Amino acid sequence: xxxxxxDFFKVVFAGAATALTAPTAQARPPKExxxxxxxxxxxxxxxxxxxxxxxxxxxxxxxPMSHDTPLEQAHGVSGLWDADNDLNSRTLNKIKVYTNGxxxxxxxxxxxxxxxxRNCMHCVDPNCISACPxxxxxxxPVTGAxxxxxxxCIGCRYCQLACPFNIPKFEYDKAFPKIVKCEMCSERxxxxxxxxCCDACPTGASLFGRVSDLLKEGHRRLTFQxxxxxxxxxxxxxxxxxxxxxxxxxxxxxxxxTETGGTQYLxxxxxxxxxxxxxxxxxxxxxxxxxxxxxxxxxxMMAPTLLLGGLVYAAYxxxxxxxxxxxxxxDPSETEAEERGHD
Ligand code: SF4
Ligand code: SF4
Ligand code: SF4
Numbered sequence: 001x002x003x004x005x006x007d008f009f010k011v012v013f014a015g016a017a018t019a020l021t022a023p024t025a026q027a028r029p030p031k032e033x034x035x036x037x038x039x040x041x042x043x044x045x046x047x048x049x050x051x052x053x054x055x056x057x058x059x060x061x062x063x064p065m066s067h068d069t070p071l072e073q074a075h076g077v078s079g080l081w082d083a084d085n086d087l088n089s090r091t092l093n094k095i096k097v098y099t100n101g102x103x104x105x106x107x108x109x110x111x112x113x114x115x116x117x118r119n120c121m122h123c124v125d126p127n128c129i130s131a132c133p134x135x136x137x138x139x140x141p142v143t144g145a146x147x148x149x150x151x152x153c154i155g156c157r158y159c160q161l162a163c164p165f166n167i168p169k170f171e172y173d174k175a176f177p178k179i180v181k182c183e184m185c186s187e188r189x190x191x192x193x194x195x196x197c198c199d200a201c202p203t204g205a206s207l208f209g210r211v212s213d214l215l216k217e218g219h220r221r222l223t224f225q226x227x228x229x230x231x232x233x234x235x236x237x238x239x240x241x242x243x244x245x246x247x248x249x250x251x252x253x254x255x256x257x258t259e260t261g262g263t264q265y266l267x268x269x270x271x272x273x274x275x276x277x278x279x280x281x282x283x284x285x286x287x288x289x290x291x292x293x294x295x296x297x298x299x300x301m302m303a304p305t306l307l308l309g310g311l312v313y314a315a316y317x318x319x320x321x322x323x324x325x326x327x328x329x330x331d332p333s334e335t336e337a338e339e340r341g342h343d
Contacts, residue, residue: 002250009069012065027290028118030284030285031287033211033262033264035212036210037144037210037211037264038144038193038208038267039184039211039214039261039266040206040207041145041209041217041218041254041267042116042117042206043207043267044107044108044114044115044117044205044251044268044269044271045107045233045247045249046204046245047115048203048205049095049155052200053095053197054094055095057093057197057200058092060329061183061196063092086118087167087169089170089171089173089177092119092181093116093118093197094117095118096118096277097115097270098113098114098116099112099113100112103237104249106270107248107249107270109271112271114269114271114275117197117204117205117206118167119197119265120146120167120182120183120184121148121263122264122265123146123261123263123285123287124144124266125260125261126146126288127163127260127285127286128162128163129146129287130161131159131162133158134152135149136149137159143184144264145184145264146183147183147186148181148183150179153178155177157179159179160179162286164279164281165279167181168180170287178266183202184264191290192258194208194235201234202237203232204241204243207236214255214266215257215266217233217237218257218266218268221247221340222250222254222268224247224249224250225249226248227247229245229246230245230247231244232246249270250269251273253268253269253273254266255269255278255298259282260281260285261288
């Protein structure tokens with residue numbers, strides 16, 4: 001069948017116009033948090049950097065120890081100084097330190113220092129789940145914990161690229177590697193227990209509770225004045241253990257309340273969160289944004305129509321130009337001979 005250039009463009013533009021005039025795709029609604037969703041409130045002003053949470057996290061999740069130091073090897077012990085610098089495939093939970101200038105005063109931005117606990121944020125609308133092509137990451141409909149199924153994972157690592165907090169890690173050193181990240185101790189939660197880090201924390205810096213209650217507790221703390229003595233719950237919100245502590249002062253925000261649609265791991269601190277390595281993110285979830293763009297682009301098959309049109313046009317031009325150029329099929333020696341004949 002022959003198709004000329006004019007007919008060809010009619011077909012392409014008709015297809016594109018149909019796609020473009022189709023009703024615009026709707027932005028997908030934000031994900032709602034289950035009323036029973038649970039989480040962790042980490043308060044850096046209460047953290048003493050003891051790392052008991054790191055140790056218990058490793059024990060609860062059967063994570064291997066880091067490489068032994070020469071000192072440990074010399075003494076025949078293993079994993080005594082198990083201190084990686086950051087989250088990795090052996091470390092789901094990491095206490096890090098911010099310092100400035102003389103680093104003399106705790107929880108102060110200038111000439112001060114602060115601890116910060118990094119682990120999965122358990123986003124309300126997780127981008128890692130949106131990016132995973134095989135649903136290897138899922139969100140528990142009740143607790144909201146974001147968990148991982150190694151049997152479904154194909155190792156594409158899209159979740160790593162998609163996470164705005166740089167949380168999922170990959171076991172590069174394994175023959176059959178998995179993605180590794182905090183799963184909010186979901187096996188403990190299923191047994192009515194609290195996450196190991198909150199269980200281990202002696203000061204209440206890592207506090208377990210319902211997310212809605214943790215947010216109320218966070219806003220209660222934001223009303224505290226430096227120098228006040230206040231009661232702080234330990235281990236679990238609503239539990240029986242309370243510590244009375246002097247308030248050092250808060251940066252006026254609960255991090256995670258709104259970031260990228262909200263997170264179930266919430267943080268409070270005395271210094272701005274960007275200084276603690278937490279990214280400044282908008283309120284809209286990235287998963288919602290990217291899924292809305294994808295649905296809009298593919299709505300009415302707009303993108304495939306234009307792509308197919310472009311490919312067909314490229315093929316058309318190629319074959320048409322060849323047909324129009326008789327020299328393309330001619331033996332070069334014949335052309336030369338003809339030219340010589342004319343001379
Ligand atoms: S912090 Fe990253 S890995 Fe954790 S739930 Fe959010 S997107 Fe997923
Ligand atoms: S919730 Fe469990 S896995 Fe997550 S940081 Fe705490 S101890 Fe580790
Ligand atoms: S156990 Fe509590 S106080 Fe100790 S480092 Fe962890 S969060 Fe901080």
